[in-house]
Amino acid sequence: MHSAQSTSTIQKYKAVDEKPSRLRGIKSNLQRSKADLIFLFIYCIVCFLIFYAIIYLRIGTDLQLHIKLLKEYVLHNSFPNPPLYYLSIYILDLAFSSGFKISTIIVLTLASAYKYFIVANYIAEDKIQNNKCRIIRSLIIFLLMFLGPIIIYPWDGSRWYLGKFTSTIWHNSTTIFMFPIAILLFIKSIELFRRIHFKNILFVLFLSVLLILSKPSFLFALIPSLPMVYLIEVKRIDKKFVQISALMALVFALLLVQKELIYNSELDNLAYNGDESGITLAPFKVWLIWANNPLISILSSFALLITIVTLNFRVMVNKLDFKFASVLLMTSLVIYFLLAESGPRMLHANFYWQVPVAFLICYMVVIKIYLKSLWSTYGGIISWKEIKLKDYFILTMYSMHLGSGLLYIAKLIIFKHYR
Numbered sequence: 001m002h003s004a005q006s007t008s009t010i011q012k013y014k015a016v017d018e019k020p021s022r023l024r025g026i027k028s029n030l031q032r033s034k035a036d037l038i039f040l041f042i043y044c045i046v047c048f049l050i051f052y053a054i055i056y057l058r059i060g061t062d063l064q065l066h067i068k069l070l071k072e073y074v075l076h077n078s079f080p081n082p083p084l085y086y087l088s089i090y091i092l093d094l095a096f097s098s099g100f101k102i103s104t105i106i107v108l109t110l111a112s113a114y115k116y117f118i119v120a121n122y123i124a125e126d127k128i129q130n131n132k133c134r135i136i137r138s139l140i141i142f143l144l145m146f147l148g149p150i151i152i153y154p155w156d157g158s159r160w161y162l163g164k165f166t167s168t169i170w171h172n173s174t175t176i177f178m179f180p181i182a183i184l185l186f187i188k189s190i191e192l193f194r195r196i197h198f199k200n201i202l203f204v205l206f207l208s209v210l211l212i213l214s215k216p217s218f219l220f221a222l223i224p225s226l227p228m229v230y231l232i233e234v235k236r237i238d239k240k241f242v243q244i245s246a247l248m249a250l251v252f253a254l255l256l257v258q259k260e261l262i263y264n265s266e267l268d269n270l271a272y273n274g275d276e277s278g279i280t281l282a283p284f285k286v287w288l289i290w291a292n293n294p295l296i297s298i299l300s301s302f303a304l305l306i307t308i309v310t311l312n313f314r315v316m317v318n319k320l321d322f323k324f325a326s327v328l329l330m331t332s333l334v335i336y337f338l339l340a341e342s343g344p345r346m347l348h349a350n351f352y353w354q355v356p357v358a359f360l361i362c363y364m365v366v367i368k369i370y371l372k373s374l375w376s377t378y379g380g381i382i383s384w385k386e387i388k389l390k391d392y393f394i395l396t397m398y399s400m401h402l403g404s405g406l407l408y409i410a411k412l413i414i415f416k417h418y419r
Contacts, residue, residue, distance in 0.1 A: 039142040040116055042142070043113065048105060053413050054170070054412075059417070061171035062174070066174065069086075074090075082213050085174050085177040111179065111180055118180055123141055124137065147166075147363070147405045148408045151300075152296055155296050156292060159292060160407075160408050160411060163292060163297050164300060166405075168360075170412060175357075177214055178215040179356075181211050185204065185207040186328070188204055190320065192244055205247065205251065209254065220354050221329075223248045225327045226324075229323055286347070305359075307397045312373060316369050319369055322365050328362070329362045332359075335354065374391065
């Protein structure tokens with residue numbers, strides 16, 4: 001006999017099943033105000049210029065390293081694994097013949113634009129009639145793409161990025177490429193809580209395979225988090241839990257196959273002179289190599305997120321999206337803190353890359369919930385004289401993260417280093 005709480009939870013999901021699919025909005029329209037389109041266009045230009053500067057000003061990042069790696073593989077009649085990003089720039093370069101430079105810039109700009117589109121569409125699901133509020137929302141979404149960890153002098157020194165945590169990545173091409181796939185997978189995975197059918201399962205599996213072929217890092221967090229959150233919500237093991245767990249087990253099996261292909265490929269011979277790498281348990285080892293001050297690194301990275309959640313906890317705590325995003329972020333951090341690669345890849349911190357994606361997803365979710373609460377509080381019309389102290393505090397935190405993110409971009413271009 002089910003508890004009253006479990007029955008209520010099931011009824012809640014049945015009610016949600018009747019709502020239109022979230023992805024229907026992605027297929028049809030971003031809430032297409034002029035502001036949405038203008039900011040999307042501006043973001044594309046900014047991304048293009050940043051990636052162009054990184055490539056042609058010879059700023060030392062992974063963009064050049066990945067180009068070099070692809071050239072090395074092609075020279076040896078082979079191809080890097082995971083292949084999807086490299087395949088994209090390889091095919092596009094057939095039209096430009098720029099040594100993969102122009103194709104890298106274009107592919108990363110398009111991936112960034114699609115990331116923006118998905119995030120904006122998710123946050124803009126709640127229709128707002130007031131034009132002023134729509135413009136404010138569009139601006140907040142645009143600026144979200146530039147947030148960085150707060151720079152605290154003198155503790156940070158010259159390291160404004162390494163050892164900290166950020167939702168914005170400019171220097172790692174494969175991570176930039178997989179961002180939109182991972183965010184779309186998060187959105188589609190939520191639908192599994194509400195309704196499981198063949199098309200839905202197939203789409204989640206398809207996106208998971210795309211990630212495995214691009215950069216599988218996000219799956220490290222998703223695989224345990226999805227059944228865990230379902231169990232937290234429903235509080236019992238039922239047929240749907242078994243189906244979700246089986247799906248994640250299949251994705252995990254595919255991930256293990258990819259892991260074997262990566263660690264037993266020609267990459268070690270070509271890039272690491274035959275030195276072998278593996279996965280090892282190394283609590284906090286990689287993070288503490290780069291973190292100047294661990295406590296300050298945590299606080300300066302998550303100040304905005306902690307502020308929004310703390311001041312709006314009652315509004316957020318019962319939201320499924322918030323629970324899922326929070327578990328994803330916590331799982332991502334645990335994986336990064338506990339696991340490392342042995343051998344020559346140790347300092348590459350490859351167990352970090354799920355964190356920026358989960359971080360952006362968390363931002364995306366809490367900002368959507370917060371904005372909805374904000375419109376409700378102020379009746380859809382915001383007057384500066386009526387804004388509460390807590391909202392001013394959130395705005396201050398947002399501005400500090402934004403200013404730091406913009407300063408980081410300036411530092412990246414002027415001093416030509418991403419650390």
